[in-house]
Amino acid sequence: MMIDRxxxxxxxLNLPDSAFxxxxxxxxxxxxxxxxxxxxxxxxxxRLSHSKVSMLSxxxxxxxxxxxxxxxxxxxxxxxxxNIELKNLxxxxxxxxxxxxxxxxxxxxKRKVEALSDTSRYPEGCIIEIVKEYELKGVPMCDVKVDxxxxxxxxxxxxxxxxxxxLGRDLMTRLFQGTRISLLIAFFSVITNCIIGVVYGAIAxxxxxxxxLIMTHVAEILDGMPYTVVAILFMILFGAGMLSIVLALxxxxxxxxxxxxxxxxxxxxxxxxxxxxxxxxxxxxxLIFRHILPNCVGPLITRTMIAIPGAIFSExxxxxxxxxxxxxxPSIGVLLSNGQDVxxxxxxxxxxxxxxxxxxxxxxxxxxxxxxxxxxPTKRGEE
Amino acid sequence: xxxxxxxxxxxxxxQHFSSGRGKKQLTVKAVDDVTFGVRPAETFGLVGxxxxxxxxxxxxxxxxxxxxxxxxxxxxxDIAGKMNPDLRKYLTDNIAMIFQDxxxxxxxxxxxxxxxxxxxxxxxxxxxxxxRKMVVDMLRKVGLxxxxxxxxxxxxxxxxxxxxxxxxxxxxxxxxxxxxxxxxALDVSVQAQVINLLNDLKEEMGLTILFIAHNLSxxxxxxxxxxxMYFGHLVEVANGExxxxxxxxxxxKALLSAIPEPNPxxxxxxxxxxYVPARDHDYSNExxxxxxxxxxxxxxxxxxxxxxxxxxxxxxx
Numbered sequence: 094m095m096i097d098r099x100x101x102x103x104x105x106l107n108l109p110d111s112a113f114x115x116x117x118x119x120x121x122x123x124x125x126x127x128x129x130x131x132x133x134x135x136x137x138x139x140r141l142s143h144s145k146v147s148m149l150s151x152x153x154x155x156x157x158x159x160x161x162x163x164x165x166x167x168x169x170x171x172x173x174x175x176n177i178e179l180k181n182l183x184x185x186x187x188x189x190x191x192x193x194x195x196x197x198x199x200x201x202x203k204r205k206v207e208a209l210s211d212t213s214r215y216p217e218g219c220i221i222e223i224v225k226e227y228e229l230k231g232v233p234m235c236d237v238k239v240d241x242x243x244x245x246x247x248x249x250x251x252x253x254x255x256x257x258x259x260l261g262r263d264l265m266t267r268l269f270q271g272t273r274i275s276l277l278i279a280f281f282s283v284i285t286n287c288i289i290g291v292v293y294g295a296i297a298x299x300x301x302x303x304x305x306l307i308m309t310h311v312a313e314i315l316d317g318m319p320y321t322v323v324a325i326l327f328m329i330l331f332g333a334g335m336l337s338i339v340l341a342l343x344x345x346x347x348x349x350x351x352x353x354x355x356x357x358x359x360x361x362x363x364x365x366x367x368x369x370x371x372x373x374x375x376x377x378x379x380l381i382f383r384h385i386l387p388n389c390v391g392p393l394i395t396r397t398m399i400a401i402p403g404a405i406f407s408e409x410x411x412x413x414x415x416x417x418x419x420x421x422x423p424s425i426g427v428l429l430s431n432g433q434d435v436x437x438x439x440x441x442x443x444x445x446x447x448x449x450x451x452x453x454x455x456x457x458x459x460x461x462x463x464x465x466x467x468x469x470p471t472k473r474g475e476e
Numbered sequence: 477x478x479x480x481x482x483x484x485x486x487x488x489x490x491q492h493f494s495s496g497r498g499k500k501q502l503t504v505k506a507v508d509d510v511t512f513g514v515r516p517a518e519t520f521g522l523v524g525x526x527x528x529x530x531x532x533x534x535x536x537x538x539x540x541x542x543x544x545x546x547x548x549x550x551x552x553x554d555i556a557g558k559m560n561p562d563l564r565k566y567l568t569d570n571i572a573m574i575f576q577d578x579x580x581x582x583x584x585x586x587x588x589x590x591x592x593x594x595x596x597x598x599x600x601x602x603x604x605x606x607x608r609k610m611v612v613d614m615l616r617k618v619g620l621x622x623x624x625x626x627x628x629x630x631x632x633x634x635x636x637x638x639x640x641x642x643x644x645x646x647x648x649x650x651x652x653x654x655x656x657x658x659x660x661a662l663d664v665s666v667q668a669q670v671i672n673l674l675n676d677l678k679e680e681m682g683l684t685i686l687f688i689a690h691n692l693s694x695x696x697x698x699x700x701x702x703x704x705m706y707f708g709h710l711v712e713v714a715n716g717e718x719x720x721x722x723x724x725x726x727x728x729k730a731l732l733s734a735i736p737e738p739n740p741x742x743x744x745x746x747x748x749x750x751y752v753p754a755r756d757h758d759y760s761n762e763x764x765x766x767x768x769x770x771x772x773x774x775x776x777x778x779x780x781x782x783x784x785x786x787x788x789x790x791x792x793x
Contacts, residue, residue: 108739123619123620123621123624123636124621125621125623125624126623126624126627126631128631130587130626130627130628130631131628132587132628133584133585133628364580365575365576365577365580365581366580366581366582366583366591367583368535368540368573368575368581369573369575369581369641369644370583370594371540372538372540372568372571372572372573373568373572373594373595373598373644373648374564374565374567374568374569374595374598374599375594375598376598379598383586384583384586387583387585387586388583388584388585
């Protein structure tokens with residue numbers, strides 16, 4: 094039916110209030126939810142467990158940590174035990190050695206063919222094969238592959254899976270002992286950085302104004318110090334060792350965390366729920382740690398996880414420069430540094446630490462990326 | 477307005493924000509010389525356009541900001557002075573606040589029980605079971621169920637969250653509530669629900685409400701007395717009925733003319749009045765001030781305008 098808009102009946106134009114009826118229901122009754130309550134962390138963990146890459150990297154990290162805990166105790170060698178007779182032995186692994194891989198073999202070049210039968214120089218059974226025969230100035234010479242273990246007089250049942258170093262120490266024991274120390278240094282420095290950074294950043298961010306100005310400038314001055322120099326100074330002051338390295342990694346390492354936390358505090362402190370808590374009389378400390386900080390936990394965890402491989406790498410870098418921990422303690426960096434001296438002759442000495450540190454770095458980086466995605470799904474795939 | 481009949485008295489309240497210093501200093505007078513009073517158990521509506529200082533007034537009263545001038549008396553005690561633990565306690569025990577944004581105003585990392593129970597914890601209540609019981613009672617009061625206590629805010633709808641915000645404010649049994657646009661982020665059907673809930677609670681608990689809003693029809697429905705703010709100034713205060721029937725200040729007239737009519741025919745005939753301060757006022761010779769034009773009706777005007785308004789009232793009568 095068409096309505097003539099300009100010619101409505103009078104009673105429609107002036108409807109009294111009593112003609113209207115309120116549709117509002119007096120009682121509000123809400124249903125209870127059918128789903129289970131899912132908290133923030135539970136949600137994040139569910140997302141994390143769905144990511145294959147993250148789970149793989151978690152498995153790798155756990156594996157390496159377990160190896161670092163177990164291996165030094167079961168190899169039968171200690172990381173300080175020296176045997177100069179058995180120095181620089183190549184890797185020899187039971188079972189695999191029968192297949193010609195990791196058989197403890199080493200190629201000796203330019204040997205006189207006639208001397209090969211001299212058992213005082215070449216103990217019985219040490220020669221595996223003659224690789225190449227040739228004449229040099231009329232003398233028959235050869236390159237011969239020998240079992241270095243027999244050649245250097247090791248007992249039959251002695252195996253060094255990753256070989257030995259220049260003092261005859263078992264490299265596998267040293268590598269995983271070194272992993273222990275590297276991981277410890279990394280965890281200690283990262284946790285210290287995290288605590289200092291959070292407290293410093295929280296105070297600067299929460300109070301703002303002049304407090305923030307002064308604190309930010311102090312951090313900036315510290316940030317300007319070259320940390321290699323600081324590391325050397327700590328070495329002089331405290332001697333080489335874990336303490337100096339952790340201190341060197343801590344002196345400037347917390348600044349990034351504190352900046353991040355400060356920014357997060359600026360972002361969250363004006364939120365209405367923080368204001369609401371303030372109107373209820375919630376004290377500052379509770380506001381900082383209960384209301385604002387939990388919202389920074391995502392970026393904080395991610396940042397901390399990323400910092401761990403960074404710290405391992407920094408430690409290795411310092412060790413590589415000769416600023417590592419005190420001998421005879423190994424760390425991944427110390428092993429790399431030692432192995433690099435004999436890289437051309439005995440490449441396996443640098444190979445295994447290099448593989449381990451690479452796997453460790455990749456695993457931690459992938460894990461922290463996965464964790465970041467899990468904690469903040471909106472940032473998925475960002476670098 | 478120094479009557480003791482008011483539970484909350486705001487006298488010449490100023491809230492100026494400044495940035496920079498020296499020649500570059502910039503001052504914004506968000507609230508300038510605002511004076512009004514709220515009687516016990518009444519609802520005082522504060523309206524005005526966006527950015528006129530309504531929210532700032534509310535936040536200054538509850539001391540989220542430190543006022544730059546003036547005094548605020550609550551039951552005769554000045555609550556605008558220097559902050560100390562004693563005053564903080566007095567303030568938080570007596571005044572609570574409801575916020576505008578139902579999503580923003582609940583901490584996403586806390587459960588509903590933690591959010592609502594926080595006020596009790598701050599007041600030294602330690603017994604978890606007792607807190608739990610009070611929280612559940614309060615949830616029932618705002619129409620939610622016990623099972624909701626263990627949930628996180630993101631699982632609720634806007635209206636439910638706003639009711640949680642109300643529960644958080646009233647669980648500490650305040651005498652007064654500052655409701656900062658509690659319904660402007662909700663859709664209309666839910667607005668009615670929340671407003672009615674507030675109304676019921678107000679009657680049940682004898683609450684005084686300072687209701688801040690920009691939606692005039694909501695304010696008209698809900699408020700006993702209404703204050704109109706413009707650009708940091710309170711320009712008119714009157715009883716709800718009186719203000720709608722008999723607006724005096726040109727800004728109030730402009731504001732009222734902006735309300736859409738439900739009837740499409742009268743809506744088409746509605747004329748918008750615009751407010752241009754430079755044209756509507758001549759304050760070159762006389763300074764305006766808050767004057768009681770007729771009983772219970774205050775207008776911010778100069779003496780000549782006052783005479784004009786009085787004539788207008790006489791003509792209407």
